[in-house]
Amino acid sequence: MNYSKELEVAKQAAKQAASIIRDYAGRTSFDVKLKGKNDLVTDADVNSEKKIIEVIQQAFPDDYILAEESQKRSSIPEERIWIIDPIDGTTNFAHAFPVYCVSIALWENRQPKVGLVYEVANDELFTATEGEGAFLNGEGIHISQNNDPTSSLIGTGFPYNNLNLVDNYLKLFKRMMEKTHGVRRPGSAAWDLCNVACGRFEGFYEYGLSAWDVAAGVLIIKEAGGVITDWKGEGEWLFGQRIIAGNKSVHAFLLNEIQQCFEQDELKG
Template identity: 55%
Template sequence: MNSDLEVARKAAREGVRTIKKYKEKGINIEQKGFHDLVTDADIATEKAIIKVIKEHFPEDEILAEESTAEDQLKDSRTWIIDPIDGTTNFAHGFPMYCVSVAMWEKKAPKVGVVIEVTRDEEFTAIAGEGAWLNGEAIRVSTKSEHKKAFVGTGFPYNDLSLIEPYLNLFRKLMQELQGIRRPGSAAYDLCCVACGRFDGFYEYSLHIWDLAAAALIIKEAGGVITDWDGEDRWAFGERIVTGNSNTHTFLLKMIGEYIPEEQRRVVTAEHSH
């Protein structure tokens, strides 16, 4: 047994229990930004997850959405936590929201756990050893023709200057793909790529805690993950495109044609790894 993965699973499960407790008793919602919500359940869940991790690894670093001032990643062992990925869904009683827990070392993912709370689906991965859904091995799809591809996305909400080119790209993809969905939880979307439900996924404005666990799950399931320039700067660049190799190549090509170069670039070079 991988002890890091077992602790990640234990911490994530404690997070799920906390979310369900708050859902039963009612939640308080606050605005972090115009389109960005936080609930008291997010904060309590994050604390519960961190408590489990610190009981086992008191010296490890923590990078968490609600309590970490900066999203700088160190070389040392770092647990990256999103207590509720899909908070807006959760706050409105809409399904598809996840607990995400990952451990990175030397700026690379080592273990990852994503649990979709409403369906109790547990996605896990260990670097170099594979990816699983509820204990069963998973792989990305083998679909090669983009006309038959089923793809997930999200919409830009913190940089509205990207709306026009994003919608131009979206319009084109509606014509080229079999279907596009926007479930509202990036961690879940990425796991859907990993298990072959989606053939690909692209989004702008994601943070490291949204994808720290799910990106490893995709990689271990045989998927490709890059930024919008096809480079390995996806972790802090806020631009991600992923899928099986064929769908990834097609999405990257479309992004290159419809998104201006200056809007495809990573936000800060210092965050690249």
């Protein structure tokens, strides 16, 4: 099936949402609330999500929607479902740190078909449709061909509400510092995944993520030639809260390092 119309609608929705986000970014103040410990939501999140849903529903009124701020689900249907994060990196946005993304994905038959991540502050539009490759601002992208972990740059994120695994996570972080060129934590999982897709990072790992954080970026990585699994090396990463991504060699390295640092019952969400 050709998903070009769906991708164009996703682009329209992302651009309109980005206009709302930029408007809020230019203000001296806006409303910031706590959904939970260290879990922020702003007026920009709420209003950009409304706009994304409006644009999608006008084009595809029968499709399901899963969105961070308004429409929650713990699983996805076989039918078409749009998975939306209006601002991935809300804490960054609230502090004017310039890495925050609109993330929009279309899944069908429980598989990603369209993925879009728009990094608003730097105007980077990452897109992919199933079987058609991955792109950054219209130019084809591919994962890094560097297969040596010792010269690799790794992306990660730190959990903000589930701190149960932090002690072992910090042990893993130390191993990454010792065994790679370095570790970066920009604060937006969607953008981290895209950095793997375009070869800036050789790999990425994190836990405590939600479906809307990863639903678009994983297709972009797959279409760029990368590998995605959960921490057990399996496929439960959409709702499983644990993810590893990278080229084949660095993914295998990260999987081994993670399994060295965590008990078996900690590898699955």
